[in-house]
Amino acid sequence: xxxxxxxxxxxxxxxxxxxxxxxxxxxxxxxxxxxxxxxxxxxxxxxxxxxxxxxxxxxxxxxxxxxxxxxxxxxxxxxxxxxxxxxxxxxxxxxxxxxxxxxxx
Amino acid sequence: xxxxxxxxxxxxxxxxxxxxxxxxxxxxxxxxxxxxxxxxxxxxxxxxxxxxxxxxxxxxxxxxxxxxxxxxxxxxxxxxxxxxxxxxxxxxxxxxxxxxxxxxxxxxxxxxxxxxxxxxxxxxxxxxxxxxxxxxxxxxxxxxxxxxxxxxxxxxxxxxxxxxxxxxxxxxxxxxxxxxxxxxxxxxxxxxxxxxxxxxxxxxxxxxxxxxxxxxxxxxxxxxxxxxxxxxxxxxxxxxxxxxxxxxxxxxxxxxxxxxxxxxxxxxxxxxxxxxxxxxxxxxxxxxxxxxxxxxxxxxxxxxxxxxxxxxxxxxxxxxxxxxxxxxxxxxxxxxxxxxxxxxxxxxxxxxxxxxxxxxxxxxxxxxxxxxxxxxxxxxxxxxxxxx
Numbered sequence: 001x002x003x004x005x006x007x008x009x010x011x012x013x014x015x016x017x018x019x020x021x022x023x024x025x026x027x028x029x030x031x032x033x034x035x036x037x038x039x040x041x042x043x044x045x046x047x048x049x050x051x052x053x054x055x056x057x058x059x060x061x062x063x064x065x066x067x068x069x070x071x072x073x074x075x076x077x078x079x080x081x082x083x084x085x086x087x088x089x090x091x092x093x094x095x096x097x098x099x100x101x102x103x104x105x
Numbered sequence: 106x107x108x109x110x111x112x113x114x115x116x117x118x119x120x121x122x123x124x125x126x127x128x129x130x131x132x133x134x135x136x137x138x139x140x141x142x143x144x145x146x147x148x149x150x151x152x153x154x155x156x157x158x159x160x161x162x163x164x165x166x167x168x169x170x171x172x173x174x175x176x177x178x179x180x181x182x183x184x185x186x187x188x189x190x191x192x193x194x195x196x197x198x199x200x201x202x203x204x205x206x207x208x209x210x211x212x213x214x215x216x217x218x219x220x221x222x223x224x225x226x227x228x229x230x231x232x233x234x235x236x237x238x239x240x241x242x243x244x245x246x247x248x249x250x251x252x253x254x255x256x257x258x259x260x261x262x263x264x265x266x267x268x269x270x271x272x273x274x275x276x277x278x279x280x281x282x283x284x285x286x287x288x289x290x291x292x293x294x295x296x297x298x299x300x301x302x303x304x305x306x307x308x309x310x311x312x313x314x315x316x317x318x319x320x321x322x323x324x325x326x327x328x329x330x331x332x333x334x335x336x337x338x339x340x341x342x343x344x345x346x347x348x349x350x351x352x353x354x355x356x357x358x359x360x361x362x363x364x365x366x367x368x369x370x371x372x373x374x375x376x377x378x379x380x381x382x383x384x385x386x387x388x389x390x391x392x393x394x395x396x397x398x399x400x401x402x403x404x405x406x407x408x409x410x411x412x413x414x415x416x417x418x419x420x421x422x423x424x425x426x427x428x429x430x431x432x433x434x435x436x437x438x439x440x441x442x443x444x445x446x447x448x449x450x451x452x453x454x455x456x457x458x459x460x461x462x463x464x465x466x467x468x469x470x471x472x473x474x475x476x477x478x479x480x481x482x483x484x485x486x487x488x489x490x491x492x493x
Contacts, residue, residue: 027429027486029485030429030481030482030485031429034425034428034432034433046425046428048432051432055428
């Protein structure tokens with residue numbers, strides 16, 4: 001588990017954006033809203049809207065393959081409408097390597 | 106950045122916090138003066154904190170004589186020393202333990218089993234304790250040792266040590282009781298408790314600091330020493346002394362830690378263990394009653410003897426509940442398996458749970474806040490866990 005300190009607070013919109021790459025669950029009435037993003041075999045991210053820290057849990061065996069994509073998710077996010085095609089291509093490439101590493105195919 | 110609420114510390118079964126002011130002062134004083142240890146210095150301006158700690162523990166646990174109280178790093182260290190030392194004399198024997206036990210017991214025993222040095226039976230529990238007749242039924246001609254927890258760190262139950270010990274002693278079986286969760290929390294009288302060895306740790310109910318612990322050993326000859334070194338006594342001999350407590354203690358002691366342990370034990374003695382236990386029982390019953398009133402919460406221990414409440418919220422991972430408690434309410438709990446995997450396999454299918462654990466310093470107001478927080482999370486989990 002790693003705690004990431006961000007330079008700006010995360011928003012509900014950030015977790016909605018993450019939903020393009022995995023499953024997001026929410027308890028919006030707790031604090032400023034609790035959110036959890038799950039990308040099976042890669043990592044999970046949990047945190048509260050308005051907070052500058054999030055907790056990330058990696059799947060250890062493939063962490064060296066997935067950590068760069070996590071940074072990319074953080075750094076690419078914009079509040080306005082986004083073109084996700086480059087991120088999706090990158091996700092596909094990393095996903096292939098993750099599957100090969102974990103399952104040999 | 107979101108402002109964090111003040112801490113409500115409910116992880117006392119792991120390490121108690123806060124410590125009594127007397128404990129902090131004892132550490133300060135210990136470090137403010139040079140170490141004074143008999144045989145290790147010509148100085149005489151300080152207190153012999155090791156002897157004072159031994160006497161304090163001896164008095165609190167009614168463990169005579171004080172020299173049979175041995176200091177170690179913690180309960181795990183004590184258990185390893187006792188197991189290795191006992192089995193040095195009884196190699197290849199059959200050993201009993203229970204599903205209630207902590208990894209400090211389970212891991213050394215499973216390692217010994219894997220090495221072919223013992224045959225191991227792990228007994229199931231019912232209602233927070235292993236039944237004495239189950240112990241009796243598991244005894245075989247080569248059974249020489251039983252090791253088990255006095256109190257469960259997940260269920261808060263206290264085992265029927267008297268009944269279990271009676272069965273064991275009828276068969277001449279050595280009995281190690283792990284008191285990590287009971288020392289300081291409930292009255293312990295080692296004149297009465299049928300344990301051959303009783304293990305304690307300093308940083309939990311005894312209000313010491315991490316890095317201290319020990320055990321009481323009724324018959325020193327029953328366990329071989331497995332560590333040797335300097336004791337500050339009989340130094341011309343190239344063999345380690347066999348007298349107590351040097352038999353099991355070598356190297357320089359943790360002086361500030363043991364000064365803290367003595368202060369902690371004396372603090373509890375001044376309050377009275379019975380008072381500690383009664384307050385804990387009242388607050389724990391309140392918490393359990395409050396949590397049980399919420400249908401979305403499963404409480405795993407309905408009438409514990411120790412201040413521990415273990416639960417899960419339906420549809421939520423225990424780790425998420427702990428995260429929310431900490432971030433939104435400032436409540437420090439512990440989630441997961443609590444180093445007791447077999448208890449969890451029995452009660453929650455091995456998924457783990459959330460544990461709230463209290464101490465003498467936990468206030469009624471903190472209990473009310475914690476109950477309200479858990480119920481609020483449970484109510485929200487019920488209605489809205491899903492996609493944003």
